[in-house]
Amino acid sequence: FYYIPKTALAAVIIAAVVFMVEVRVVKPIWRSKKSDLIPGIATFIACLVLKLEVGILIGIGLNLISILYHAARPKISMEILKSRGGVEYLLLTPDRCLIFPSVDYVSNLVTKHSIKQGIPVVIDCSHIYGADFTAAKVIEVLTQDFSRRKQPLFFYNLKPSVVAVFEGIKPKDFVVYYNEHQLDNMLLQHTANLRKIETIA
Numbered sequence: 001f002y003y004i005p006k007t008a009l010a011a012v013i014i015a016a017v018v019f020m021v022e023v024r025v026v027k028p029i030w031r032s033k034k035s036d037l038i039p040g041i042a043t044f045i046a047c048l049v050l051k052l053e054v055g056i057l058i059g060i061g062l063n064l065i066s067i068l069y070h071a072a073r074p075k076i077s078m079e080i081l082k083s084r085g086g087v088e089y090l091l092l093t094p095d096r097c098l099i100f101p102s103v104d105y106v107s108n109l110v111t112k113h114s115i116k117q118g119i120p121v122v123i124d125c126s127h128i129y130g131a132d133f134t135a136a137k138v139i140e141v142l143t144q145d146f147s148r149r150k151q152p153l154f155f156y157n158l159k160p161s162v163v164a165v166f167e168g169i170k171p172k173d174f175v176v177y178y179n180e181h182q183l184d185n186m187l188l189q190h191t192a193n194l195r196k197i198e199t200i201a
Helices: 006-020 023-032 034-049 052-072 100-117 133-148 160-167 180-200
Strands: 076-082 088-094 121-124 153-156 175-177
Touching: 023 034, 034 052, 052 100, 076 100, 088 100, 100 121, 100 133, 133 153, 133 160, 153 180, 175 180
Parallel strands: 088 121, 121 153, 153 175
Antiparallel strands: 076 088
């Protein structure tokens, strides 16, 4: 390749890869999720303006940022429900696992909504299939905060593997339940305790 002019070599490479460019997928991506085009367009422009390897690294970096952002910002649905015993509670349902990037965000949202509503809080853990040490420490602090406010916090349908991670920290007032009957009993017990305190006061 030493004696071949760079322009000729570039033309051969372009001719070889030009059919690999799938222009037809741009329109479906635009209709489906526009933000998915950003890394591709940024990589293309960066490769034209800067060196090829720099452009590729920029594309990889943008993809990593996007993945980390979505991992750190799980969606949490919020509902105010009533138990069979007629006790109102706040149900919060995260849509993914609790790991280092997302756990502070989830904790802040839980605290914010729980203080605002001032009723027992239930976290539906059906979608939480994994957790790490950082998540366990945050859950420990969260249960302590709820205990200080005398506001019940319950975890519903938490997988045994995740329970083992949380219990490794030995948090106080960490309550897990797996059916509505258990929740109803716990909420009624909390209501009865509040009435006793009010009667004594």
